[in-house]
Amino acid sequence: MAGLPEVLDLDEIGPDLFRSGPVPSEWARTFGGQIAAQSLMSAARTLDRSYSAHSLHGYFLRPGRPHEPTDHLVERLRDGGSFRTRRVTAVQEAIFTVTVSFHRGDEGFSHQVDMPAVPAPDDIPESDRINGWGMPRPAEWRHWEMRWVTGDETGHVPGSPARQRVWIRYGHPLPDDGAVHACALTYLSDMALLGSARLPHPPTAVQGASLDHSLWFLRPFRADEWLLYDQVSPSAEHGRALTRGRLFDTGGRLVSAVAQEGLMRFDRPRPTEDGDGEASLSPPAPAVPDPR
Numbered sequence: 001m002a003g004l005p006e007v008l009d010l011d012e013i014g015p016d017l018f019r020s021g022p023v024p025s026e027w028a029r030t031f032g033g034q035i036a037a038q039s040l041m042s043a044a045r046t047l048d049r050s051y052s053a054h055s056l057h058g059y060f061l062r063p064g065r066p067h068e069p070t071d072h073l074v075e076r077l078r079d080g081g082s083f084r085t086r087r088v089t090a091v092q093e094a095i096f097t098v099t100v101s102f103h104r105g106d107e108g109f110s111h112q113v114d115m116p117a118v119p120a121p122d123d124i125p126e127s128d129r130i131n132g133w134g135m136p137r138p139a140e141w142r143h144w145e146m147r148w149v150t151g152d153e154t155g156h157v158p159g160s161p162a163r164q165r166v167w168i169r170y171g172h173p174l175p176d177d178g179a180v181h182a183c184a185l186t187y188l189s190d191m192a193l194l195g196s197a198r199l200p201h202p203p204t205a206v207q208g209a210s211l212d213h214s215l216w217f218l219r220p221f222r223a224d225e226w227l228l229y230d231q232v233s234p235s236a237e238h239g240r241a242l243t244r245g246r247l248f249d250t251g252g253r254l255v256s257a258v259a260q261e262g263l264m265r266f267d268r269p270r271p272t273e274d275g276d277g278e279a280s281l282s283p284p285a286p287a288v289p290d291p292r
Ligand SMILES: CCCCCCCCCCCCCCCC(=O)SCCNC(=O)CCNC(=O)[C@H](O)C(C)(C)COP(=O)(O)OP(=O)(O)OC[C@H]1O[C@@H](n2cnc3c(N)ncnc32)[C@H](O)[C@@H]1OP(=O)(O)O
Pocket: 027, 028, 029, 030, 031, 032, 033, 060, 061, 062, 063, 064, 130, 133, 190, 191, 192, 194, 195, 207, 208, 209, 210, 211, 263, 265, 266, 267, 268, 269, 270, 280, 281, 283, 284, 285
């Protein structure tokens, strides 16, 4: 299964045009974090490394087909002195569009919220589950180490908080390139977030997908070292759930913030060719409550 360096290894096939290869997946649609990470890398390759991404805002327009290549078209919206802005469209058909802003960094005030008090990752066992969804991680995520903060991983308890916290890191050393770590964080930021909205609800089958994604890079970090991903869902209504996340390093430094709205609508049976009404285009959904 392709690791992150292969996922981010893009061919430059034209001016400001980059192609990512197929990444085999057991899911019917391409993982959103992967598309966003590849689009971010495409944008970063049109800049020198004195600029680093400080935020991105994107929409997932259509499902991607994981077994086909994707082209990432970069538009240079503005080259300022301190800030530079790129828009990237990921195309099979247009499946994702994102605006990324880069900054050289300036001197200014400093403050941050405190990290929640949680057990250290070494005191928590590794888990192969996707919290809230009652299913194992897909093979393409197995390069990542994930440790759910004890007590957050039960799920499907009506009335329980729409909140989960997980320690996460890439399980192999990554190069000393800030752009690679930003892309890695972009990838992981979409891995578990929507699950925070799933937790308080019964294990009814739902269609789930990331609809939009906003990310801020606040302080330097490494994605091959432990990051605490603290996630909440303030609202779910009309088949959409709003989620927010904060990422801290082990020193308690707030390194990133995330916001996402996700599709979370009740899955309705779709007619099959023989009309028995059992098929669904949705990816595998939990049929039974998570046994934990
Ligand atoms: C790879 C990740 C998978 C994640 C599965 C979650 C599993 C557990 C994962 C854990 C957590 C992971 C988290 C990863 C998160 C991402 O990575 S998700 C991947 C990235 N995001 C995406 O791919 C979303 C891309 N965007 C879209 O697909 C489209 O914009 C949307 C959201 C479907 C809306 O487009 P639309 O044209 O307005 O769609 P709409 O007409 O509402 O419906 C589309 C089809 O669904 C049918 N439909 C409508 N309502 C329903 C319903 N309630 N029930 C059933 N079918 C319905 C329609 O009839 C239509 O069918 P067709 O006519 O195509 O046959």
